[in-house]
Amino acid sequence: EPEVTQTPSHQVTQMGQEVILRCVPISNHLYFYWYRQILGQKVEFLVSFYNNEISEKSEIFDDQFSVERPDGSNFTLKIRSTKLEDSAMYFCASTAGGALMEGYTFGSGTRLTVV
Amino acid sequence: AQRVTQPEKLLSVFKGAPVELKCNYSYSGSPELFWYVQYSRQRLQLLLRHISRESIKGFTADLNKGETSFHLKKPFAQEEDSAMYYCALSGLGTGRRALTFGSGTRLQVQP
Numbered sequence: 725e726p727e728v729t730q731t732p733s734h735q736v737t738q739m740g741q742e743v744i745l746r747c748v749p750i751s752n753h754l755y756f757y758w759y760r761q762i763l764g765q766k767v768e769f770l771v772s773f774y775n776n777e778i779s780e781k782s783e784i785f786d787d788q789f790s791v792e793r794p795d796g797s798n799f800t801l802k803i804r805s806t807k808l809e810d811s812a813m814y815f816c817a818s819t820a821g822g823a824l825m826e827g828y829t830f831g832s833g834t835r836l837t838v839v
Numbered sequence: 840a841q842r843v844t845q846p847e848k849l850l851s852v853f854k855g856a857p858v859e860l861k862c863n864y865s866y867s868g869s870p871e872l873f874w875y876v877q878y879s880r881q882r883l884q885l886l887l888r889h890i891s892r893e894s895i896k897g898f899t900a901d902l903n904k905g906e907t908s909f910h911l912k913k914p915f916a917q918e919e920d921s922a923m924y925y926c927a928l929s930g931l932g933t934g935r936r937a938l939t940f941g942s943g944t945r946l947q948v949q950p
Contacts, residue, residue, distance in 0.1 A: 728882075755936060757936070757937075759938075765942070766940050766941065766942045766943070767883070767925065767927075767938075767940040767943075768940070769937040769938060769939070772936055772937060779936075780935060780936065780937050782937070815882075815883065819936065827873060827875075827885030827888060828875075828883075828885065828938070830882045830883040830884065831882060832881075832882045833882070
């Protein structure tokens with residue numbers, strides 16, 4: 725069964741540093757997403773991406789964040805100047821089409837720890 | 840604003856007992872509701888969605904618009920059902936694809 729792959733599984737970074745979280749969505753999927761889950765809290769939507777541009781974003785997704793699909797297979801989330809409160813599990817997901825009926829396929833997540 | 844509430848953080852039952860995981864939502868339009876499950880050390884995966892009215896692994900969920908609920912039920916729990924369960928909502932027909940998740944309920948099925 726096709727999977728969404730995320731790397732690294734765990735990243736530790738110093739406050740103020742930039743990090744890039746990487747995702748390889750399922751190859752024939754067209755919509756890509758980032759969610760995060762701070763420890764003990766809800767899974768929260770960050771951003772969705774379609775046709776090489778952001779289609780939706782939440783208020784969490786401020787200027788500190790950016791997404792990119794640099795080469796047609798990878799989908800990256802960049803966090804500039806990380807803060808302690810950015811520590812969370814970050815999940816990438818993809819869907820084939822516009823309808824949600826088939827559900828998301830999630831990656832296994834990247835645990836980001838900002839120290 | 841849309842919101843999903845799962846009032847129980849933990850639900851512990853014995854094997855063979857019925858299970859009901861509660862989910863209530865708040866949404867002004869027509870909702871599209873899902874249950875996602877996360878087994879230990881595995882990724883979030885779709886369990887079922889209200890629009891397809893299916894039963895997966897013996898679980899069912901019915902959308903009750905009057906009570907704004909989408910409770911997940913199973914008549915006889917199995918040990919392998921132990922997992923974290925998340926209710927999630929999106930807006931039907933809005934073109935939005937973002938999901939709003941509840942805080943999750945951990946189901947423990949004891950032998």
